[in-house]
Amino acid sequence: MQEWIYYDSKTGNVDRFVHKLAEATGWHITKIDEHTKAMHPGHLITFTTGFGQVPPKTDAFMSNNADYVQTVSVSGNRNWGANFGKAGDTLADRYCLPLLMKFELSGNGREVQEMINKINEYHHDYETMDIAQ
Numbered sequence: 001m002q003e004w005i006y007y008d009s010k011t012g013n014v015d016r017f018v019h020k021l022a023e024a025t026g027w028h029i030t031k032i033d034e035h036t037k038a039m040h041p042g043h044l045i046t047f048t049t050g051f052g053q054v055p056p057k058t059d060a061f062m063s064n065n066a067d068y069v070q071t072v073s074v075s076g077n078r079n080w081g082a083n084f085g086k087a088g089d090t091l092a093d094r095y096c097l098p099l100l101m102k103f104e105l106s107g108n109g110r111e112v113q114e115m116i117n118k119i120n121e122y123h124h125d126y127e128t129m130d131i132a133q
């Protein structure tokens, strides 16, 4: 199934992660900024900045496009302790979205595969729920 990935990246880690994801799956990837208009339902992958803050471009993108976003995932660094990947928790709470994954920096092959599995599972669960209702 074709998927759309919306992502934010400042220093290139999320960029590297989503390119590995796209190489493995052929999914569409779009780097967001404050002007991005989502045209398809998709999955957000962002990072954490400041002291556990949501990056400003992600914030603006979500203000304008949250209805198109199905899940959230986040990159961070465990050196930040309790603030590890906190932007993901904040966005998931604020927009009532599932937080699929937190990963460190640009992730590894196992995490790329985990993301693929979780996105596929999300659709499987969602479709099953739809049929059941």
Ligand SMILES: Cc1cc2nc3c(=O)[nH]c(=O)nc-3n(C[C@H](O)[C@H](O)[C@H](O)COP(=O)(O)O)c2cc1C
Residues within 6 Å of the ligand: 008, 009, 010, 011, 012, 013, 014, 015, 047, 048, 049, 050, 051, 052, 053, 075, 076, 077, 078, 080, 083, 084, 085, 086, 104, 105, 106
């Ligand atoms: C100024 C600054 C603040 C950061 N704050 C946090 C933080 O609070 N929590 C966290 O998990 N990671 C934090 N990080 C780590 C980044 O989220 C991590 O390096 C991420 O992979 C960056 O993604 P990008 O390279 O795609 O921009 C911070 C990094 C920088 C440079």
